[in-house]
Amino acid sequence: MGRWGHTFLRDSALDGWVRIDSKRVYSSDYFGVYIDEVRLPNGERISYDWFEAPDFCVVVPLRDEKLVMIENYRYPADGWFLEFPAGHLEKGEDAQDAAKRELEEETGYTPKELFYLQWYYPTSRSNQRAYVFVARVDKKGKTKREQSELQRVKIVSKDYLKRKILSGEVKHGATLVAFALALSRGFF
Structure with missing residues (x-):
């Protein structure tokens, strides 16, 4: 184990x-x-x-007809990435609680509704699981980012994100999977 x-x-x-x-x-x-x-x-x-x-969660935040995303600087890739909020589960933490926490920490938004979609293995050489959620959000508070996180909140339309994905500009794997799952479940 x-x-x-x-x-x-x-x-x-x-x-x-x-x-x-x-x-x-x-x-x-x-x-x-x-x-x-x-x-x-x-x-x-x-x-x-x-x-x-550790397992992680990724959240697709919906605010009215827009998506709440982050532009995240990734040190190993030395670049900015358009992503959905995501983060590791703390030891003993439930995936749903982690999704709420990460959403608030990274965007300042709290979910009024949270829908669990499914989990998947993000890589073949690990036992790590990724849990995907969709959240309907309304009010924005303050972010509580970790010291190593360099991020900006970005509100985008669904069409904007689709264009960025189709042009190959979205490179974050968990964001691509979460988008596909949310799309397949009728959230877009």
């Missing part, structure tokens, strides 16, 4: 992968890196590297 309560590789005859050994080779407050020795269904042994990270 991992630090955040998930099991990535299971010792299960059903899937045929058997974990022989697991070594944590790096650990921080944000993620842990593991190298596992695994026996495959054909009997071959391999090393399998993977990382464990």
Whole structure:
């Protein structure tokens, strides 16, 4: 069982992968890196590297007919990204509570209605889950950003976001998935 309560590789005859050994080779407050020795269904042994990270939520905030988004500076990519509010779940925190908290911290808006859409695995080499919500918001308060977050709130139309996605300008994976899920559920 991992630090955040998930099991990535299971010792299960059903899937045929058997974990022989697991070594944590790096650990921080944000993620842990593991190298596992695994026996495959054909009997071959391999090393399998993977990382464990806390789950996160992403929120599609709707204000009237507009979307509340953030322009977020991402240090590793050295650029600004148009994104929906998102953030990690605190240890023991429910995804719905995290969605409300992240929405308020990053935009200042509080949800009057919150709809859970679904969760997904954002990457194949991790057990991290992403929980997607849509929020109907009304009043704006103050943001409570973390020291490392460089962000600007941006109110956009749904058509504006669609154009930015179709032109390839939206690069944030969780935003693209959340938009597709909200669209498929009839929110746009």
